[in-house]
Amino acid sequence: MSTLKIKDLHVSIGEKEILKGINLTINTGEIHAIMGPNGNGKSTLLSVIMGHPKYTVTKGTIHIDDQNVLEMSVDERSKAGIFLGMQYPQEIPGVTTSDFLRAAVNAHQEKPVSLFKFVRNLEKNIADLKMDENLAHRYLNEGFSGGEKKRNEILQMKLLQPKFALLDEIDSGLDVDALKIVANAIGEMKSNDFACVMVSHYERLFELVPPSHVHVLVNGRIILSGGKEVVEKIDQEGYEWVKELGVEVL
Ligand code: ADP
Ligand code: MG
Numbered sequence: 001m002s003t004l005k006i007k008d009l010h011v012s013i014g015e016k017e018i019l020k021g022i023n024l025t026i027n028t029g030e031i032h033a034i035m036g037p038n039g040n041g042k043s044t045l046l047s048v049i050m051g052h053p054k055y056t057v058t059k060g061t062i063h064i065d066d067q068n069v070l071e072m073s074v075d076e077r078s079k080a081g082i083f084l085g086m087q088y089p090q091e092i093p094g095v096t097t098s099d100f101l102r103a104a105v106n107a108h109q110e111k112p113v114s115l116f117k118f119v120r121n122l123e124k125n126i127a128d129l130k131m132d133e134n135l136a137h138r139y140l141n142e143g144f145s146g147g148e149k150k151r152n153e154i155l156q157m158k159l160l161q162p163k164f165a166l167l168d169e170i171d172s173g174l175d176v177d178a179l180k181i182v183a184n185a186i187g188e189m190k191s192n193d194f195a196c197v198m199v200s201h202y203e204r205l206f207e208l209v210p211p212s213h214v215h216v217l218v219n220g221r222i223i224l225s226g227g228k229e230v231v232e233k234i235d236q237e238g239y240e241w242v243k244e245l246g247v248e249v250l
């Protein structure tokens, strides 16, 4: 078992403090859901764990077991098993999806994987995700639909086999069928060696991939943690009740 442990994390962009003391412990084998109104720091939290340079950590720690994640480069974090499926995947003209994925896979290996093995694995996963096989030969995300970009993030996750997958609104832009396929792919990853943190606004994803832990992030803090009942409450009541707790929404 591995543990991703976040303690009293404070994060700023420029002068503005976005995260104001996040505490979160994620063990492999667990599935965590993070919900919360827009603009309250969910993407910031996932991006900081991955090491996005636009954010400054002003206080607090992130560890995987005894490894200090904040001292690692993005590359080292990826090798340590962290994966971020982005809310808005980048288009990279000039780099084919297949070349990008192969470079990413090889960066995790001592010896480069053989082209034959890589292609076989790629094709299997593309078929499982019911993606158009031509996407692999196109430039990364360029002209991909919203749903294709999201499936491409999941394809990358399947190839990299991370320990801690951070999935940021992976269900946005997916139609009902695509959502089932993606949920199924996440479900297949479930093991004692895998943890997932899913940010989403919608109950539907969490019905298909039931979380073991649910957190509500408001104004840079986790104001509530619980089980599936929290998802139902938000689905029925929105976030109005948050204000009654005296918490200021950003
Ligand atoms: P969420 O994912 O919960 O919708 P985000 O983490 O994306 O929220 O954003 C948190 C806050 O950070 C928002 O108020 C947003 O406006 C602010 N923010 C994001 N990027 C920047 C930036 N480059 N400069 C200043 N503020 C930013
Ligand atoms: Mg948002």
Ligand code: MG
Residues within 6 Å of the ligand: 042, 043, 044, 087, 168
């Ligand atoms: Mg976001």
